[in-house]
Amino acid sequence: DTGVSQNPRHKITKRGQNVTFRCDPISEHNRLYWYRQTLGQGPEFLTYFQNEAQLEKSRLLSDRFSAERPKGSFSTLEIQRTEQGDSAMYLCASSLGGGSPTEALHFGNGTRLTVT
Amino acid sequence: AQSVTQPDIHITVSEGASLELRCNYSYGATPYLFWYVQSPGQGLQLLLKYFSGDTLVQGIKGFEAEFKRSQSSFNLRKPSVHWSDAAEYFCAVGSPGGYNKLIFGAGTRLAVHP
Numbered sequence: 001d002t003g004v005s006q007n008p009r010h011k012i013t014k015r016g017q018n019v020t021f022r023c024d025p026i027s028e029h030n031r032l033y034w035y036r037q038t039l040g041q042g043p044e045f046l047t048y049f050q051n052e053a054q055l056e057k058s059r060l061l062s063d064r065f066s067a068e069r070p071k072g073s074f075s076t077l078e079i080q081r082t083e084q085g086d087s088a089m090y091l092c093a094s095s096l097g098g099g100s101p102t103e104a105l106h107f108g109n110g111t112r113l114t115v116t
Numbered sequence: 117a118q119s120v121t122q123p124d125i126h127i128t129v130s131e132g133a134s135l136e137l138r139c140n141y142s143y144g145a146t147p148y149l150f151w152y153v154q155s156p157g158q159g160l161q162l163l164l165k166y167f168s169g170d171t172l173v174q175g176i177k178g179f180e181a182e183f184k185r186s187q188s189s190f191n192l193r194k195p196s197v198h199w200s201d202a203a204e205y206f207c208a209v210g211s212p213g214g215y216n217k218l219i220f221g222a223g224t225r226l227a228v229h230p
Contacts, residue, residue, distance in 0.1 A: 004159070033217065042120075042206050042220030043160070056217065091159060104150060105218060107159035 002026070004108035006092050012114045013082055020078045021111045025094030032075050033105060034067055035091040036060065043091055049075060050097060082115045089113075118143045118209050120221035128227040129197050137192040137224050139207030148210030149190040150218065151181055155203045163205075166190065177201070202228045 005024040013019050025032050030051050035043035046065070048056045051072035061067075064082075069075040079086055089112050093105040119142045129135055141147055148167050152160040164175025171183040181192045190207060204225045208218040 006159075040222070042208075042222050043218075045217050045219070048217055093160075104162045104165050105160075106162070107152075109157070109159040112157075 004092055004094050004106055006090075006108035006111050008111055009109065010112045010114075012116065015082060015084060015115055017082055018078065018080045019082055019113060020076055021090055021092075021113075023075045023077070023092030023094075023108060024073075025075070025092070026106055028096065029094035029106070030072060030097035031095045031103075032069055033093045033095075034075070034077055035093065037089040037091055037110070038087075046077075046090075079113075082113075084115045087113055087115045118147075118219045120207050120209050120219055122205075122207055122221035122224050124224045125222070126225045126227070128229060130229045131199050132196050135192075135194045135197045135201070135226070137205050137207075137226070139190045139192065139221060140188050141190060141207070141209045142188065143209055147190075149181075149183060150208040150210070151175065151179070151190075151192050152206045152208060152220075153177075153203045154206065154223075160206065163192070197226075197228055199228045199230060202226055 007022045032049040034046040037043045046058050046061050047067050049069040052069050064080045067077045089110045091110045093107045095103040095105050121140045150165045151163040154160045163179050164173050166173050166183045174180050179194050204223045206223045207221045
C-alpha cells in the first residue's frame with residue numbers, strides 16, 4: 001500500500017490560466033473522489049468515479065472544471081480560466097469498491113492551488 | 117440533506133489532560149460516521165469509523181468515539197493528550213448514495229500546551 005499520490009503538491013498560477021492536477025489512487029481501489037478544501041473549512045465533495053465512470057458531480061464543479069479517469073487508474077482534474085476563488089487545497093481520495101458502502105476513504109496529501 | 121456540525125472551532129488543552137471533541141450530525145437513517153485528523157499541509161488520516169454494532173468504537177492513536185443516536189452525536193475522546201495530537205480534526209457522515217461520499221464538518225483545531 002503506497003498510498004494515494006497527488007501531483008504537484010503546490011501550484012501557483014495567474015488568473016485566467018489553465019491548471020491540471022493528477023491523482024494516483026491505491027492500486028486496488030476502484031473508487032476515486034475529488035474534494036476541495038478552503039482555509040478553515042472541511043473538505044467539500046467535487047466528484048466521484050467508479051472505475052472510469054464519473055458517477056456524480058457536485059454543483060460546486062462549474063463548467064470550468066473537468067475530471068477524467070481514463071482506464072480506471074489515475075485521475076486528472078483540470079481547471080480552465082482559473083479565478084482567485086479557485087485557490088484551495090484539492091484533495092483526492094480512493095476506496096475499495098464492491099457491494100459494501102462502508103469502506104473508509106484514503107486521502108492523498110493534496111495539491112494546494114494559489115491563483116494570483 | 118445530511119450535515120455535520122462541529123461546535124468548537126478551536127480547543128486548547130494541556131498535555132496529559134483529557135479531550136473531547138464534539139460532533140453532531142443530521143441524517144435520516146442510520147449514519148456511517150468517521151473521524152479524520154489532518155496535520156498542517158497534509159491529507160486526512162482516518163482515526164476511526166462507526167457503521168453499526170457497538171456504539172463505542174476504538175481507533176488509532178488512543179482515540180475513541182461514542183455514537184449516541186438520541187443526541188445525534190459522535191464525540192471523539194482521548195483520556196490523555198500528547199503534544200503530537202495537535203492538529204485539525206474532522207467529523208464526517210457517509211451519504212446514502214452507496215459509494216461512501218462523505219460530508220465533512222468544518223473541523224476543530226486542537227492546540228496542546230506543554
